[in-house]
């Protein structure tokens with residue numbers, strides 16, 4: 048089996064972080080906070096977070112904070128719940144939560160909850176179950192979940208559940224793996240997974256695996272590395288991850304690597320980017336770990352009888 052080209056991916060991530068003037072950096076300028084989260088978390092998963100100047104990143108991150116307490120995607124950009132979570136996740140990664148006023152950030156998130164329990168992404172009011180997950184995940188990291196109406200938030204998420212067991216952006220919206228991750232993740236954090244039909248949803252999710260071993264986001268769509276994360280993490284949270292072939296998925300992710308210049312693409316032979324490098328590593332590393340761990344357990348289980356643990360992925364977005 049081809050290996051994860053760890054050193055190459057670390058070098059790729061560090062060069063993307065430093066590049067400022069090329070096309071990709073300009074296109075991504077408005078979401079640089081999320082790009083920082085993707086790159087830094089991938090580096091941490093690869094065991095190389097120590098190659099980053101934490102103080103430099105932290106001072107840039109703080110310069111993106113708005114007086115409302117929310118964070119923008121870059122300096123001078125309007126605050127949005129997306130980038131507020133990314134900023135809090137980076138600070139959690141650095142273990143530097145003390146550099147922000149937690150109650151101020153909390154108040155920004157609380158201000159985005161609507162009367163029906165849903166969350167908007169910013170002051171312009173767009174509602175999406177993605178924002179429900181982002182709000183609940185962010186407040187959970189800040190230990191301030193009690194500051195929002197969790198019961199109504201859960202009720203709104205359940206109102207977006209479909210007949211196929213999946214979830215959409217809003218009530219009646221089509222089931223999509225990204226939305227399912229957000230809704231299942233929010234229900235997991237709030238201890239409400241009993242409201243999910245695990246077999247019905249597990250069936251919809253395991254059907255995402257196509258012949259090549261990759262996972263797609265909806266029926267009939269092409270496989271894509273980032274769905275390795277949305278689908279795999281959802282299956283793990285509802286204890287149905289054994290319903291897909293891990294070996295075939297690992298093969299697909301490893302085939303999406305650029306083993307020469309580093310980075311991982313959405314599917315084999317496409318251009319790599321920081322987003323798919325992050326989700327490829329986030330989906331691949333635990334899988335490879337699980338496979339190795341399972342084989343050790345199985346090899347030893349005759350004497351030790353270890354129950355094989357399911358690796359619980361951290362809440363990544």
Ligand SMILES: COc1ccc(S(=O)(=O)N2Cc3cc(C#N)ccc3N(Cc3cncn3C)C[C@H]2Cc2ccccc2)cc1
Pocket residue numbers: 075078081271273313320321322323364
């Ligand atoms: C290069 O064109 C794009 C297109 C969209 C975006 S985006 O809206 O900011 N965004 C993040 C994203 C980042 C990168 C990178 N580097 C690449 C793609 C990509 N997509 C698009 C995508 C990925 N798989 C298939 N598709 C079509 C997801 C999207 C939405 C999203 C944001 C945060 C968390 C999850 C999902 C950025 C760049």
Ligand SMILES: [Zn+2]
Pocket residue numbers: 271272273274313323
């Ligand atoms: Zn993708």
